[in-house]
Amino acid sequence: MSHGKAVLSLSNIVSGYGSQSIIRNISFDIPESGLVTIIGPNGHGKSTLLRSISGIVRLQSGEIYFEGQRIDGLRIDQIVSRGVVHIPQGDMLFPDMTVHENLLMGASLIRSRNEIAERYGKVFVLFPQLEERKNQVASTLSGGERRMLAIGRGLMTGARILLLDEPSLGLAPVVIEEIYKIIKNLNDGGQTILLVEENVSRAIAISDHIYLLDDGHIAWQGTGEELAGERHLMEVYLGA
Amino acid sequence: MDGWIQILVSGLTVGAMYAVSTVSLSLVWGALNVLNMGQGAMLAAGGYIAYTAVMSLGLPIPIAIVVAVIVGALIGGAMYFLIIRFMIGKEGFETNVIVATFGFALILENLVLRLYGAYPLRQPIGLEGGWYFGATHIPYQNMLLVVVSGVLLVAVGYLLKTTQLGRSIRATAQNREATELMGIRISRVFLLVLLIGGGLAAISGIMLSTLTTLAPTMGYDPMLKAFIICVIAGLGNIYGALISAFVLGLFEVSIQFIFGVRFGFPALLLLVILALVWRPYGVFGKRKTERL
Numbered sequence: 001m002s003h004g005k006a007v008l009s010l011s012n013i014v015s016g017y018g019s020q021s022i023i024r025n026i027s028f029d030i031p032e033s034g035l036v037t038i039i040g041p042n043g044h045g046k047s048t049l050l051r052s053i054s055g056i057v058r059l060q061s062g063e064i065y066f067e068g069q070r071i072d073g074l075r076i077d078q079i080v081s082r083g084v085v086h087i088p089q090g091d092m093l094f095p096d097m098t099v100h101e102n103l104l105m106g107a108s109l110i111r112s113r114n115e116i117a118e119r120y121g122k123v124f125v126l127f128p129q130l131e132e133r134k135n136q137v138a139s140t141l142s143g144g145e146r147r148m149l150a151i152g153r154g155l156m157t158g159a160r161i162l163l164l165d166e167p168s169l170g171l172a173p174v175v176i177e178e179i180y181k182i183i184k185n186l187n188d189g190g191q192t193i194l195l196v197e198e199n200v201s202r203a204i205a206i207s208d209h210i211y212l213l214d215d216g217h218i219a220w221q222g223t224g225e226e227l228a229g230e231r232h233l234m235e236v237y238l239g240a
Numbered sequence: 241m242d243g244w245i246q247i248l249v250s251g252l253t254v255g256a257m258y259a260v261s262t263v264s265l266s267l268v269w270g271a272l273n274v275l276n277m278g279q280g281a282m283l284a285a286g287g288y289i290a291y292t293a294v295m296s297l298g299l300p301i302p303i304a305i306v307v308a309v310i311v312g313a314l315i316g317g318a319m320y321f322l323i324i325r326f327m328i329g330k331e332g333f334e335t336n337v338i339v340a341t342f343g344f345a346l347i348l349e350n351l352v353l354r355l356y357g358a359y360p361l362r363q364p365i366g367l368e369g370g371w372y373f374g375a376t377h378i379p380y381q382n383m384l385l386v387v388v389s390g391v392l393l394v395a396v397g398y399l400l401k402t403t404q405l406g407r408s409i410r411a412t413a414q415n416r417e418a419t420e421l422m423g424i425r426i427s428r429v430f431l432l433v434l435l436i437g438g439g440l441a442a443i444s445g446i447m448l449s450t451l452t453t454l455a456p457t458m459g460y461d462p463m464l465k466a467f468i469i470c471v472i473a474g475l476g477n478i479y480g481a482l483i484s485a486f487v488l489g490l491f492e493v494s495i496q497f498i499f500g501v502r503f504g505f506p507a508l509l510l511l512v513i514l515a516l517v518w519r520p521y522g523v524f525g526k527r528k529t530e531r532l
Contacts (some may be wrong), residue, residue: 054421056421075425076421077420077423077426080420080423086421088421092417092418094410094415094419095414095415096410096414097407097410097411097414101407105407105411108407108424153422157423
């Protein structure tokens with residue numbers, strides 16, 4: 001299924017909150033420069049899966065490898081410093097900070113001023129709207145601008161893999177279109193992405209590979225075209 | 241006329257002391273959600289350490305103050321290593337930490353009591369003399385306190401506003417999980433904020449002890465006032481706390497001057513009640529619980 005070597009490998013992971021397991025034994029690989037999407041109904045562990053990879057939620061069992069090294073059990077900041085960058089659902093911006101400060105927070109781990117300036121420039125090339133709002137406080141941005149800032153802030157960290165949690169959530173269709181164009185651009189430029197999405201039609205159009213998450217395990221996997229052919233799946237799980 | 245200048249001078253001095261101790265309390269609460277009940281004992285400890293540095297070690301006063309601030313910061317660090325470190329991310333953090341820091345305060349207070357005794361001591365740090373215009377007298381001591389507090393508050397503001405550390409502290413206050421996802425080690429932020437809070441508490445204790453005397457329980461009153469100021473300003477709102485500290489200092493001194501000393505504190509409490517009826521989230525607070 002996957003071309004190229006695996007950047008991120010999940011091996012039999014089980015995780016959840018307290019003694020309850022939400023993710024029940026999931027394994028898959030994400031290839032270098034791949035765009036893999038997790039779809040599935042709400043409340044079936046999509047966000048928990050991303051939170052387990054980024055270390056917010058501890059694994060109950062299983063292993064996660066990033067570029068050949070085991071990362072489960074590391075602290076969140078250690079996982080981020082390896083290049084696993086999680087852009088959480090609902091953006092989680094720093095509301096009272098300016099766009100500029102939010103972006104600088106993304107560069108917290110980077111010591112070189114030149115590198116910060118370079119990435120800063122790249123974010124503004126990607127999102128020219130943000131440059132206009134540079135000195136505006138994040139809480140005054142529109143929904144689309146917030147999403148752009150969340151993605152831009154994530155890119156400032158120097159992600160080797162981006163974990164994107166529902167980038168279309170709460171946005172108008174035109175803005176979703178724009179955000180997805182940018183996600184596709186990033187991926188075309190070689191950025192490895194693990195996408196979690198409720199908005200199936202958008203996601204399948206740009207994904208290399210899709211996993212359907214149901215009740216904590218993978219119920220189906222395949223390409224976007226294959227999924228479109230699975231009328232039964234589309235109806236039962238995705239209400240399409 | 242002379243009376244009013246006297247009120248202004250005393251009010252600004254009291255406000256300056258309130259401001260430093262309030263900023264310490266507010267910073268620790270705003271960034272860490274730690275309501276530091278040890279603040280009062282840390283204040284007292286700061287005053288006593290400066291006293292020891294001058295009287296027993298014979299250090300020059302500026303160095304004694306630096307020593308006291310460093311030791312004060314270390315007390316904040318001790319609070320992190322002995323207590324708070326074990327509670328981060330656990331259920332009931334905010335409540336547990338109130339009880340735990342209160343326990344820390346009792347230990348610290350009794351340590352001071354054991355080492356120095358309950359009898360009030362005179363703080364050797366201070367300036368003699370002052371300016372006289374006719375009947376009005378402005379002691380150098382008061383001027384120094386206002387200046388020191390101003391410099392400190394500007395420094396804290398600068399730290400928060402422009403440095404990477406300051407940004408991390410504000411980020412932690414606004415969204416802790418997102419801060420961690422930026423690669424910030426949250427436990428380091430906790431430690432640094434408690435170090436800064438401890439240092440500020442020590443300075444505030446030295447300032448206070450130069451106007452009154454050293455006593456093991458001397459910190460409770462300013463801690464209570466700092467709580468009141470924080471409540472009025474909106475807990476964790478540093479800039480609001482600053483303004484409130486000076487306004488309330490002036491208010492308290494005015495009431496004491498006009499109606500008598502015993503009415504100062506009740507008047508302050510009345511103001512809190514009115515402020516909370518008017519704006520329950522604090523005069524400078526926002527409806528949402530965003531801090532710093």
